[in-house]
Amino acid sequence: METPPRPGRPILPYAFAPVPELDTDAYDRLAREVRGMLGIDLKQYRPAQVWRRVNGFAVARGLPDWDALVARARDDASLRQAFLDMLTINVSEFFRNAEAWDVLVDRHLKPMLQSQPSVRIWSAGCSLGFEPFTLAMLVQEIAAPAKVRILATDLDETTLARARFATYAGPQMAGVSEARRARFFRRDGDYWTVNSELQALVTFRRHDLLADPCHKPFDLICCRNVVIYFTEPAKAELYRRFCDALRPGGILFLGATETIQNIRSVGLERAGLTFYRRPV
Ligand SMILES: C[S@@+](CC[C@H](N)C(=O)[O-])C[C@H]1O[C@@H](n2cnc3c(N)ncnc32)[C@H](O)[C@@H]1O
Structure with missing residues (x-):
């Protein structure tokens, strides 16, 4: 049979990675990049949480920070998809709660x-x-x-x-x-x-x-x-x-x-x- 789709990814690895301090100008730039690349409006998401998750995700992928992540994701479709999965968190289950x-x-x-x-x-x-x-x-x-x-x-x-x-x-x-x-x-x-x-x-x-x-x-x-x-x-x-x-x-x-x-x-x-x- 066809290979079934991947299950959702756990969020913990990103949550515990070391993170630079939240910088509003940088967050605005990140929001612009993400809007252009993934179509998500980060201005309507809580900045501290997104900042921590994005930078943590970059480190978990062996990249120094969000800037490097965005640059790499521009040319790497599978990283782009993983970035989107991470931002949207698709973890779920049948009869949850x-x-x-x-x-x-x-x-x-x-x-x-x-x-x-x-x-x-x-x-x-x-x-x-x-x-x-x-x-x-x-x-x-x-x-x-x-x-x-x-x-x-x-x-x-x-x-x-x-x-x-x-x-x-x-x-x-x-x-x-x-x-x-x-x-x-x-x-x-x-x-x-x-x-x-x-x-x-x-x-x-x-x-x-x-x-x-x-x-x-x-x-x-x-x-x-x-x-x-x-x-x-x-x-x-x-x-x-x-x-x-x-x-x-x-x-x-x-x-x-x-x-x-x-x-x-x-x-x-x-x-x-x-x-x-x-x-x-
Ligand atoms: C954690 S899952 C929740 C799934 C299910 N509702 C549950 O409770 O198990 C969150 C889902 O919301 C979607 N999502 C996040 N932001 C969204 C948005 N702005 N519009 C539509 N869906 C969004 C994500 O892509 C993800 O699949």
Whole structure:
């Protein structure tokens, strides 16, 4: 069979590398270079974290600093892709923080699927597809009459290509029970491919949360572990746009450690620990 895509890279090696002090002019230059080369707007990311990660990544690659990294990446496509992977952090897994998915099913997803003729879901920052396929499995298990569509978007085209491939290596299947493997996957040696019925529920598309207009309307938006390095103003603006993209009564589902600082100012209300609702 075809070689399956690489799993996401761990972030720890970059986090502990020695780093020069943050220099605002240099950060501005780095942001300009990255915008031109990778299409990411670093002005909307938290400078201290990005600075540490970029310089740490350069050192881990045997380069003295970010300047050398950028110069090398201009002519080296695989380094450019690794640089992008590092900045966007595509680490993910099926049923990440399982208890939150249980709450999603019982309090939000079941009632939606059982009371509406159709349900539209957006997995924003979907990485390698673990999140949208987790959603697709849950939708199939609830087996309600609603017609369901799941839009899965990410900034990174290479990550999306790997997500569309829908094939995962054994260790990436850790969160999937035997029963779910048997029902939703086809096994080929050490690899598992999502079955075509589940794949048909999900549409993958490139979308930059910091730059592109949001599609709408949605009943549920999942944006988990994506905004970690966004600045507070960039997060607030994104949450306002999510609110606008939700139907009244629609739910925003965030990562386990993510909270919205000033909920009312973005138009949402609390609907559980990491859940927010657009008021009806
Ligand atoms: C850590 S993964 C999270 C994956 C999944 N949501 C989860 O919780 O497991 C973060 C993903 O967000 C994507 N991402 C980062 N910045 C983004 C942006 N501005 N627009 C869209 N996606 C972005 C990255 O490419 C990466 O795949």
